[in-house]
Amino acid sequence: MAKITYVDWGGRSTTVDVANGWSLMQGAVSNGVEGIVGECGGSCACATCHCYVDPERLAELPAPDDNELTMLDLAAAEVRPNSRLSCRINVSPTTEGLVVHLPETQG
Numbered sequence: 001m002a003k004i005t006y007v008d009w010g011g012r013s014t015t016v017d018v019a020n021g022w023s024l025m026q027g028a029v030s031n032g033v034e035g036i037v038g039e040c041g042g043s044c045a046c047a048t049c050h051c052y053v054d055p056e057r058l059a060e061l062p063a064p065d066d067n068e069l070t071m072l073d074l075a076a077a078e079v080r081p082n083s084r085l086s087c088r089i090n091v092s093p094t095t096e097g098l099v100v101h102l103p104e105t106q107g
């Protein structure tokens with residue numbers, strides 16, 4: 001279990017407990033956090049789970065694989081150096097307190 005904070009485009013912050021092994025996308029969708037869609041259900045095929053990870057915590061996370069990078073190119077909003085697909089990041093004790101910002105649009 002880890003506390004994850006999602007900050008939407010308007011600056012509204014929502015902090016929820018997400019179970020270990022769940023993705024950041026699942027944590028958002030199951031808690032009704034708006035701004036992450038997760039259209040493909042987490043199979044890295046839609047890019048509607050795009051998020052911006054706190055740059056200072058980015059290095060703690062496993063690097064994106066080629067598939068994630070390819071899908072990120074299709075994200076509807078601006079892609080930044082700290083852009084990730086939230087379905088590709090699993091919650092663990094390492095992610096405790098992680099803050100992710102949500103893009104202006106998911107498509």
Ligand code: FES
Nearest residue numbers: 040044046047087
């Ligand atoms: S939920 Fe579709 S790519 Fe993440």
